[in-house]
Amino acid sequence: MYSMTAVEPITPQEISAINLPGVLISIGVGVAVWLVASFLISGITKRVAEGSTFFKKRHFRWVTPALRALDHERRVQRANTIGALLRSVVGVLVAAFTIMYVLNNLNVNIAPLLTSVGILGIAIGFGAQQLIRDFLAGIFITLEDQYGIGDIIETSEVVGVVESMNLRITRVRADDGAIWYLRNGEILRVGNRSQGNYIAPTAPPADEADATPQQQAGE
Incomplete structure (x- = not known):
């Protein structure tokens, strides 16, 4: 005889425990936060790329050394790179928190899930140390x-x-x-060599280069 495991139906109590308005609110808040953050990052990136003088005011002098590297012809490239990085980081954080709140409103116990994600993150971190090192070096470059x-x-x-x-x-x-x-x-x-006053070494004249081995042989 074949034994089949019966699937337990969802009880009315479990259905009533689901907070559908909370799910919708969580998704809406997550989308709103992402849109606002993207708008702010795009605005800051655009102003930096255009050479905004906002951070050159007297009460922002403390941040001048960090932005000095953007004050030249390549600031557009730098601003776009940093803007893309910020969007990625904010997107991951917003998505993670939104999923956590949605699962919580769906009456899902997220404690085991967080534990599994933490262990997986540690394993990925150990395996991707060199990759993380490359990314951090690229950010500072x-x-x-x-x-x-x-x-x-x-x-x-x-x-x-x-x-x-x-x-x-x-x-x-x-x-x-x-x-x-x-x-x-x-x-x-x-x-x-393009940033400093690099001077290429001058090669010795051909007659001097030919004479040097002869002089050494004569000695």
Whole structure:
């Protein structure tokens, strides 16, 4: 004989415990917070990209060093990158809190779920340490304007022109035409020849270069 497990029907008490207005309110508040945050981030990004003088007032002098890196021709690129990062962070936070409140209003015990998510987050964190390191390095490279697209940089691995960059990878074209993909977290030292007063070393004249080995041989 085959035994089949009977599915327990939902009782009226469980249905009555569901707070449908609370679910709708939670979703509405989450959407509203996301729209307001996106509007504010877009407005700040636009003003920074246009070179707003709002933060140059006397009572905002304390924030000037952090924004000095944006005060040049590449501030549009920097502002858009930071704006996209802020949108992603705010979107994840708003979605997480909205889902928690919706499940709570649906009479779902979220304590085991939070425990599982915490354990999963720890496991992912250990497995993605290098990825997180690359992203953090990319954020600081962007904020501090260490280099940008079109700059000639020198690292321990390569000397070339930056063709593209994001929060994880910097793509550099070397003098011989090879394309190098540098992980931001692995760039321990970088020199920007486009920002300073770099002077290329001059090669000695051909006759002096030919005479040097002969003089050494004569000695």
